[in-house]
Amino acid sequence: MFDIRSRMSRVAIQVLATVIVIPFLLPLVAMVAGSLAGEGWGNYKKVFDTGMVPLYFMNSAIVAGVTILFVYVCTMLAAFGFAKLRIAGKEIYFWLLLVALTMPEAVLLTPLFVTASTFDMYNELIAVILPLAALQVPFTVLLARGFFEGIPTELMEAGRVDGANVVQVFWHIVLPLTKPIAGAIVVLTLINAWNAYLLPMLMLLDPAKQVVTLLPSFFISQYTNDQTGVLASAVITAVPVIVAYLLLQRSFERGLAAGALK
Known part of the structure; x- marks a missing residue:
């Protein structure tokens, strides 16, 4: 750990941090x-007067919650297998998984649309949830694997000596130790799922099933371009994610730090 003793160094780091934060x-x-x-707080009233805010928030909460569940389960199981189990060719599988990180979401829109239409999932929330979860898993597995590798193997061996099988060792010994990395995974997945725009816009045609990121579309059409309504919608959309991050900030930072170190 770096110990900054001089006042000049602390001031320089504070100035640097401020300069970095300003563009964001x-x-x-x-x-x-x-x-x-223009109308001040009336712009926010205008957004709520559309009557769609509660519905869109509920749909976004469903998408984010189910996506987090899928990502968490897949990440914990995959990271445990890659880090602690003897699996033939697991490094090959791991690097193939990481190749998925190079695939931009926009490139996958057409095949995802065809797949959703083929399996009769188009215009359903699941058509957004599954791709969002799949796009998150490669990075979260990469992050979680480093954390799992830092868990002493002796703890697992002690459990096996006491008669526990692999599933019991994972559930009772390893999983309770993963709370820091779980917090980071939850926050990252929540931010990406809540702020998803391209997939919901493509997959959800029914207004009753759309999500909160599509709320600004009420104020942009062929004949109108109400930017105050768009910006008020954006602020309302951002508030839940900001609140969630502030509540989980400590777990998020601990998880990122722990996942980066072995």
């Missing part, structure tokens, strides 16, 4: 300021 902070300030332009 200015768009947020502009978004909030723009959402209050």
Whole structure:
């Protein structure tokens, strides 16, 4: 751990951190300021007057919650297998999984649309949930594997000596130790699932099944372009993710740090 003793070093690091934050902070300030332009808080009332905010929030909560569940289960099982089990060719499988990280979401839209239509999943939330989960798993497995490799193998061997099988060792010994990395996985998946735009726009045609990121579309059409409504919708959309991050910030940071170190 670096120990910064001199006041000059602390000031320099603070200035550097401020300079780095400013480019990310200015768009947020502009978004909030723009959402209050003109009618002020009336812009937010205008968004809620559409009557779709509760429905869209519920759909987004379902998408995010189920996606988190799928990603968590797949990540924990895969990371445990790659880190602790003797599986023939597991390194090949691991690197093949990482190749998926190079696939941009936009490239996959057409095959995903064809697949959803073929299996009669188009215009259903599951058509958004499954691709979102699949796109998250490669990175979360990469992150979690480093954490699992840091868990002492002696703990598993002690469990096996006491008569526990692999499933029992995973459930009773290993899984309780993964809370820090689980917090990071939950936050990352929540942010990506809640903010998903391309997949919901493509897969969800029924207004009753659309998600909160499509809320600004109420204020943009062929004959209207209400930017105050768009910005107010964006602020409302961002609030749940910001609150969730603040609540889980400590677990998120601990999980990232733990996953980066063996």
